[in-house]
Amino acid sequence: MSGPVSVLGRRSRARTVALIFLTVWLIAATVPFLWTLWGSFKVQADFFSREDWRNAIFGVNTIQQTGDAFTGDGYAGAWIEREFWRAALNTGLVVLCVTSVSLMVGTLAGYALSRSSRQYAFWLLIGALIFRAMPHITLVSGYLLPFFELNVWGVLPTAIVVLVAINQPFTIWMLHSFFLSVPRDLDESAMVDGCSQFQAFRLVIIPVMWPGVITTGLFSFLLAYNDFVVTALLLNQDNQTMVPKIASFLGTVQTEGAIMYAVAAVVSATVPLFVLVLFFQRQIVGGLTAGAVKG
Amino acid sequence: MRTKVFLGFVAPSVALMVLFIALPIASIVVQSLHVEHPRVLEEVETCSPFGGCTTELRVDTTATDSLREAEPLGRFAGLETYLNRNHLASAEIGAILRDNDGPADVVARIYDLPFYKALAFTLAYTFLVTPIAIVAGFFVALGVTGVTKGLRGPVIFMSLLPYIVTPLIGALIIYWMTGSDGIIGATLQVLFDDPGLHLRASPVLTWITLIVYGIWHMTPFAFVVFYAGLQTVPSDTLESAMIDGANRWEQIRYVVIPHLAPLVTFIALILLMDNFRVLEPIVSFQAEAHATSLSWAIYNDLYGQADQLFASAAATSVLTTIGVAVLLMPSLLRTWRSFRERGARS
Known part of the structure; x- marks a missing residue:
């Protein structure tokens, strides 16, 4: 056995x-x-x-x-009276954009890192590891003043770009280790046949990398969906997503019965996560262990 | 891959990381050395025909705004913010050390200073949750391998939930249950026969509740990694250990644990990074009276529309970053050493 x-x-x-x-x-x-x-x-x-x-x-x-x-x-009370549907829509938009942009930018970098054996590739990965360790709130405290000055505070695109950037260290580490498992012969033979490096990446590697891309996408999704710090501090009241909205319920629900709005909102925000784990359990388990098993 | 092509591929990712991770770190260093301009006050004399004249101080909004617009960073202050009472509190620490009633008094009074209070909880949380979650995750993984194959899927699904759920939401769910009118809180009152028992009333109980939440939240991560590791335990080594007469615990102790040891480093690194930034449970538990963290201190300076304390938040951020660097140092040094060895060999 x-x-x-x-x-x-x-x-x-x-x-x-x-x-x-x-x-x-x-x-x-x-x-x-x-x-x-x-x-x-x-x-x-x-x-x-x-x-x-x-x-x-x-x-x-x-x-x-x-x-x-x-x-x-x-x-x-939560969905209609307190307009939780608006927050749910915002969350949907943010999560969709963050996941797709993260993957676009991340696959390019992860692929290059897995195909380069130079020193700078190693140092880039170490740099990304250090960035991964930065508490998000310290970065947010660096954004606020410049964002006020540039007049980009409070809107969804700002939060999306910031979440994509904060997500990058983790994304390129994970994709890098997935790309390592795709044999180099594959893209090298494509290039012998006349493909450019980008064509080899786009036409030969990505089609066999879907499982890794989906797994990484799941984690980008989770990071954007679960984020509290960035969305709470960078979005204004109208653009609030679900998690800061729930946090804001707490301050205002001293009135009898209104705390049940927060309970209902909490359950509503948890359901999509349950469905996600239900369908993608294997990928999530694979993703959590990818870093450990492959180095 | 040629350097030029490599740069083309990594450019978008690197640009994002430089703009939104590296520059903000530089930005907080600069901000922490400045303080906001105070409001410009002007003396206004109001005279009435009968009451004579009175002078009062008013905020000169236009002057304040123009000053803040000209120098959005504020006035250069050097290390002033770092040393004030809300951060390193050098003057206060000096006073405490000069004049005190023994070590217990020193500790208690230093703990009353906001920065040290936050640092104490952050460190306690990080260094208690990390090892306990690793051990608990190991035992869960062992337990799951003992379950029949058909049940493993559902068991893994259930075990993942505390880790996957939004931290703020997971903490809220636990908070509602541990309140005096929640099921756990009420049951504890009955068990200890103490109607006045509130998990949030005393600092010690608050710390314990938060740390238990942390273990609950982080155990699944350790579990999943160990579970994957257990799939690759060499079965012939186990068999030979069995033939040599090792019992179950000895097999685990001398075969399984050494096999999983490299994973512990990885799990510990990730958990240390994630636990050090603890914020959401404190917000959810509204625990700031008894437990704050470095991240919470920054959040507290920045949250709300008016009167954000950028300089104070930036100084705490820089100190937090130094903390992260210290935390990462052992594993970075090891990576550097193994990299140099690899370089020397090739």
Whole structure:
């Protein structure tokens, strides 16, 4: 039997301990999301129940206040009254642009880095690693004043360009390691046949690189979707995306019941991520390990 | 690849990184050496027929604006911002060291200074979450290899969730559950039979909650990398260890762990970088009274439309960057050494 199965025997104490640990972990990893999803259809008095936590499950107050055990009031309040749909649209736009531009710029650089054995290619990668370590907020504090001066603060294109740039170090590292796995003979023979380097890249390499490009694209998507710092500080109120919008709910939801708007918004923003992991689990696992396994 | 072609390929990416990563770093250094112009005040004398004349101070908006427009960076201040109370607080530290009631008093009073408070939590968070998440991820990976093949897909899916979900959102979900009217918070009150127990009331409990959140968020990353590593454990080595009489734990200790050791360096590097920038959980937990981080200090200076403290944020940013450099130094030195060795050999 190969590898992992034989690490833990079929019936050993080690296996039992590991499985108990795994069960505890799985409960910790999933229950918070299920709990919040369930609770988002209740009223505040149930989800944040002072008397009895079981109220959140059976919805005692929800039945009293709305006549039904489930209510969509939180969703209606968030999406319509507080115009969460606008934030969702902005997020969609930002994420789409960031992912496509990141991939366009990143594949070019990643390919060149994988095909050059010069010293400067090595140093460029090390530089990118250092850039990868920079906390995003330190960079944002460098942008604000120049962006005010140039009058480009607050609009979506600015946030998109910044997110693409912040994304680059990670993108070129990942694509570089994927391109390394494509044999050099492929583009070299294309060039012998008369292709330029760019034609070889465009017509020969990219078609066999789709899996790597998709994986990298997923991570660009996640970075743009999950970002809080850049979008919270570089976008004005009208252009807010979902994550800063949710953060802004918190300051204003002291009124009774309005905190359920935030709960509904949180669930709404989490659903696309769940769908993404559901469909692209293999690519995400592959991407997270790409850096480690290949160097 | 020829240098000219190489440059053509990398130009867009390098241009973006120079413009939006390298230049901002230069920009914060320059900004941190300046301070904003104060508002220009003017004395205005108002006289009324009966009450006589009174003079009052008013903000001269036009003068203020024109001054700020002429020098948007503000006045050159040198290291003034770095040394003030909100940053390195050199004068305050000097006073504390000259006159104190023993080491405990020194620590407590230094911790009261905003920068050191943020630094303390950032370091505690980074150096507790990183190793614990690595160990937890290892055990989750071991557990997953013990699950039958058909269940592994769903188990991996569930395990990934805390890492994939937006940090601000994941932290909010935990925050709502740990509040005194959330399920975990209320259950803890019952368990400890203490109706006054609030996870957010004391600094210690706030720190613990944030660190537990951090472990919850980061464990999946360590898990996935270890899980991939476990797929490649050489089975003949394991078998020979078994024949030599090694029990399960000994096999893990002497075969599996050495095989995974190189991965630990990689995971630790990524986790150190990501944990050092901790910000979202503090925003979500509204924990700033008891726990702040370097990133939070910068965020706090910049957030809001009016009165952004650019100089203060820039100074903290520079200090944070120095922190990142120190954090990365060991692995950079190692890379440099192995690069030189490779160069010497070829």
